[in-house]
Amino acid sequence: MPIRPQYRRVSALQRQFFNREGTLAAYDEELREIADRPRILNVVGVGGIGKSRLLQELRNRTPDTYRTARLDLQLPTMRQQEDALAVLRVEFGSQGVQFDRFDIAYAVLWQRVHPQLQLNPRTTPFAEESEVLSKILDDAMGLPVFGTAAGLVRLTGRAIKNRKRRQRIENDPTLQELDGLSNAELSHAVSYLFAEELRASAADRQYVVYVDAYEALVPTPLPGGRAYGSDAWLRDLLGQLHGGLTVLASREPLRWAAYDAEWESVIRRSDIDGLPMAARLDLLAQAGITEIPRQRSIAEASAGVPFYLHLAVDTHLQNPARPGHTGTAEEIVQRFLQHVAADEVRILELLSAARTFDVGVFQAVGRAFDLPTNLLLWESLTAYSFAYPLPEGWYRLHQLMIGALQRHLSPAVQRHVHSTLRAHWEDLADRMERGAARSRGLARLSPLREAVFHGLHAQDITPERILRHADRAVVLNGRQAVDGIVKDLRDRLAVAPVAAEPATADHGPLVDLRDAADCLEAEARLDQGDAAGAIELTPRLDRPVRSLVAARLALAGANARRIAGQSALAASIFERVWEEHDGEARAAAGFCVADLRMWQGDFRSAFALAEEVYGTCSPGDASTRGDLKRLMHLGHRFLMDFDSAARLLAAAEEEYRAAGSVIGLANVRTNHAELYAFTDPVAAVPAAAAALEVQRDLGAQHEMGKAFTAMAMAQTRLGEYERAASSYLSANEALDRAGYRSGRARADMFRAFLLYRRDERAAAKELLLHAAREFEECEVYPSLILAIGGAAERLGLGGAELDALAERARPRVRPLGTPAELQERTQAVLSMFLGEDA
Structure with missing residues (x-):
């Protein structure tokens, strides 16, 4: 922490006040509703959030018709009942409140506690402020310690001329009992008389008491809100303040209902959160920091905590050339931990490595470092306001604390903490997959993403392991978990950790991590139908493919190019990975080779290779097995063998369910709708709607x-031409966004049949020709080029160019069975869409 005068901190109290409209409104409402009952407005927020400044603002805006007084518990002397009451008595006394009975009782307590001192004008509290004491102290010298109250009351009767006032003192039952009370009872009586005098004064002017820094009085509350009696006097006092309002600022909310349920109806809570960005920027501008980049940097780093902002302003005023938020970290953490027990700070330092934690994380870290992990300590830690509660028993530390706390740990300790947390999250993921652990609270986070995050910081996780974790994370938490892993990889690469070995252009720790990030992001882009984005991430496809990361990255790049219509380039990459890679990605490469062969019309070779690859897959690789079954389903569908296609789609769905593949099951829904378009158009429409709902959630444009x-297609067959036209328009928009040229051409082919049925022959002819050209250029679907040629001839829409396209496509088609059988099935399908199957 920088060495500098701490008095400069008060400069924040003179700066312009910003925001807090919610609490100001609550305060105004409480002022209007003051009644003959105690009321407490509990202002709650973390250290440095601006509670003291807010109390000052509340007091400044209070109308002069109210009396006000402030009790600052940050001062150690103010935490004692006698001193606190003295401060309040002086402040309210200066505003016209008469404390006759309290002054006498306080003098009795003072002599009881200081029996070696005599009552005299020089040593007795309030001797100058109290009209009663100032008149009788000269005669009070020599009063016995146990008889002081009776003596003072007797002397008061001779000194006070006002009859009503004198009788009120002489006849007060509490004053008459003081000499017979124990010291503890006498202390309670003093608080009672103070509250009585203040309550009586409220008849002509209501009052407000401001209490700051309650946590200084109760630094270590017990679970449930109870304390070790250190705040008993304050609760006793505030519970008697009828006719006024107390505004109490604390880091944690008051939980006095643990003592008496009636406190629930007395206390109103108002949470103080971080300043919004606009208010942060205004504060900095008003304080003289006007450079926009510096403003934005400081405002973002502050997390909305005014204490941080004021530190930055003070730094700027002392040295304008110095970065505004340099040197504030240690001051911030000291501010946050000001009232935290010393034995709890160490575990908080370790927990700062965790982005989110529950009792399991707390215990794993504690055991690794031989620290206490009992439930009482856990409840104490999570009671602090800087430990933000999340759903289902999870917590996170305040953003500003995390970095500062981690600076207290050596690099070796930090790596050990992260390694411990990586192992913890991996174990949790294993238990979740076995069904041995409930996913309580884990819907919002992925254990495997957390494992990767900590593995990166511990530097004990390989790129291959990262990919395997990502694959498992999709099953446990969906695609968004992989998006999170990619973000964590990018963030880690941005800080460029020291490499364990030199990196070449194609290899090295940082290069391998970058490739892992590119691979996962490219695969995600493909799942969303963003071929162009995947191509951008894979500019090079000529690198070695021996490692798992390199092989999968190459496959992602090749698939993106296949979608974009670069089939020959894609085929060469698929073949190279299939031949050169002998690891986990080889099955996926074989699938891709079979996939492309099928789209290029070589159904025989494609089915043979798909069967071969299926046979090499282990039973645990159910997702790839599902892909292969679905591929063969699509092949049979393009061969117009719909019974075989339905059987294989059902088999693929079983494999995906076994693998827990969310994306695979979503794609099966699309395939069902596509199959129904040929076999059951009535069922196809709702099936397509259901598929769209799922694919929208995944963001898969090509599947949409x-x-x-x-x-x-189904609406065309059903004669719903307007709806069909609208659906084709939506299809084209989605396919164009995905850059899926062959998919768009397939949609155009079937849209041409709609145009024909609407008697738009010229447009239909042009669209059929366009679709056939696209298929040839993309080197896919020669069987569909033949189908287009047959349809055009049948409808009288043919021409020389279309005939030439069909002739070039014919030798590329190698169906199961004979070409004549395929042509017969194709003609039957064409009849469906041309309206000739009725």
Whole structure:
């Protein structure tokens, strides 16, 4: 922490006040509703959030018709009942409140506690402020310690001329009992008389008491809100303040209902959160920091905590050339931990490595470092206001604390903490997969993402392991978990950790991590149908493919290019990975080779290779097995063998369910809609709608385009031409966003049949020709080029160019069975869409 005068901190109290409209409104409402009952407005917020400044603002805005007094418990002397009452008595006394009975009782207590001192004008509290004491102290010298009250009352009767006032003192039953009370009872009586005098004064002017820094009085509350009696006098006093309002600022909310349920109806809570960005920028501008980049940097780093902002302003005023938020970290953490027990700070330092934690994380870290992990300590830690509660028993530390606390740990300790947490999250993921652990509270986070995060910081996780964790994370938490892993990888690469070995252009720790990030992001882009984005992430496809990361990255790049219509380039990459890679990605490469062969019309070779790859897959690789079954389903569908296609789609769905593949099951929904478009158009429309709902959640544009196409095909068959036209328009938009050229051409082919049925022959002819050209350029679907040629001839829409396209496509088609059988099935399907199957 910088060495500098601490008195400069008060400069924040003179700066312009910003925001807090909610609490100001609550305060105004409480002022209007003051009644003959105690009321407490509990202002709650973390250290440095601006509670003291807020109390000052509340007091300044209070109308002069109210009396006000402030008790600052940050001062150690103010935490004692006698001293606190003295401060309040002086402040309210200066505003016209008469404390005759309290002054006498306080003098009795003073002599009881200081029996070696005589009552005299020089040593007795309030001797100058109290009209009663000032008149009788000269005669009070020599009063016995146990008889002081009776003596003072007797002397008062001779000194006070006002009859009503004298009788009120002489006849007061509490004053008459003081000499017979124990010291503890006498202390309670003094608080009672103070409250009585203040309550009586409220008849002509109501009052407000401001109490700051309650946590200084109760630094270590017990679970449930109870304390070790250190705040008993304050609760006793505030519970008697009828006719006024108390505003009490604390880091944690008051939980006095643990003592008496009636406190629930007395206390109103008002949470103080971080300043919004606009208020932060205004504060900095008003304080003289006007450079926009510096303003933005300081405002973002502050997390909305005014204490941080004022520190930055003070630094700027002392040295304008110095970065505004340099040197504030240690001051911030000291501010946050000012009232935290010393034995709890160490575990908080370790927990700062965790982005989110529950009791399991707390215990794992504690055991690793031989620290206490009992439930009482856990409840104490999570009671602090800087430990933000999340759903289902999870917590996170305040953003500003995390970095500062981690600076207290050596690099070796930090790595050990992260390694411990990586192992903890991996174990939790294992137990969740086995069904041995409930996913309580884990819907919002992924254990495997957390494992990767900590593995990166511990530097004990390989890129291959990261990919495997990502694959498992999709099953446990969905695609968003992988998006999170990619973000964590990018963030880690941005700080460029020291490499364990030199990196070459194609290899090294940082290069491998970058490739892992590129691979996962490219695969995610493909799942969303963003081929262009995947291509940007894979500019090079000529690198070695021996490692798992390199092989999967190459496959992602090749698949993106296949979607974009670069089939020949994609095929060469698929083949190279299939031949050169002998690891986990080889099955995926074999699938891709079979996939492309099928789209290129070589159904025989594609089915043979798919069967071969399926046979090499282990039973645990159910997702790839599902992909292969679904591929063969699509092949049979393009061969117009719908019974075989339905059987294989059902088999693929079983594999995906076994693998827990969310994306695979979503794609099966699309395939069902596509199949129904040929076999059951009535069922196809709701099936396509259901597929669209799922694919929208996944953001898969290409699958959405296919679902819209299936819906339009079914609506065409059902004679719902307007709806079909609208569905085709939606399909084209989605397919264009995905950059899926062959998918768009397939949709155009079937849209041409809609145009023909609407008697738009010229447009239909042009669209059929366009679709055939696209198929040839993309080197896919020669069987569909033949289908287009057959349809055009049948409808009288043919031409020389279309005939030439069909002739070039014919030798590329190698179906199961004979070409004549395929042509017969194709003609039957064409009849469905041309309206000739009725």
